[in-house]
Amino acid sequence: MTPQMASDMAQTSTIASTVVVVTVIAIAAFVAIGLYRARHGAARETSYRVLAERSADSAHAVADELKGVRDELGDVRQRLAALEKLLSQIG
Template sequence: MTAASDDIAQVGIITSTVMVIALVAITAFVALGVYRARHSAAREAHYRGLAEQAGETQARLAEDSRQTVAELKGLRSDVQATQAELGRVRERLTELERLLSQIG
C-alpha cells in the first residue's frame, strides 16, 4: 500500500506544482496586460496633449501670419506713398533745374 500511497502523493505534488505554475503564469499575463493597458493610456494622453499643443501652435502661427500680412500691407502703402512723393520731388527738381538753366 505504500507504493500506491507514494504514487498518489507524487501525483498530488505534481498536480500542486502544475497548479502553482499555472497560477503564476496567469498572474504574470494579467499583470502584463494591466501594464500594457496603463502604458497605452499614458501614451494616448501624451499624444492628446501633443495634438492640443500642435493645434494651439497652429492657431498662434495663423494669427501671427495675419498680423504680418497686415503690417506688410501697411508698409506697402507707406512705400507707395513715398514713391509718389519722390516722383513729385523729382518733378520739382526738374523744374528747378530748368529755371536755373534759364537764369544761368
C-alpha cells in the first residue's frame, strides 16, 4: 500500500465518520423537535379543553338566567293583562 492510498483511506474514513455523526445528530434533532411539538400540542389541547368546558358552563348559566327572565316576563305579561282587564271594567 502506498502512502497516497493510506492517506486517501484515512480521508475517506474521516469523511464517513463525519457523515455518520452528522446524520445521528440530525436524527436526534428531528426526534427532539417532534417530542417538543407533541408536548406543546398536548398542552394546547388541554388548554382548549378547559376553555371549552368553561364556555359550556357559561352557556348553561346564561341559558338558566334567560329562562328566569322569560318566566318573569311571562308573569309581568299576566299581571299587565289583569291590570288592563281591570281598567277596562272601571273605565
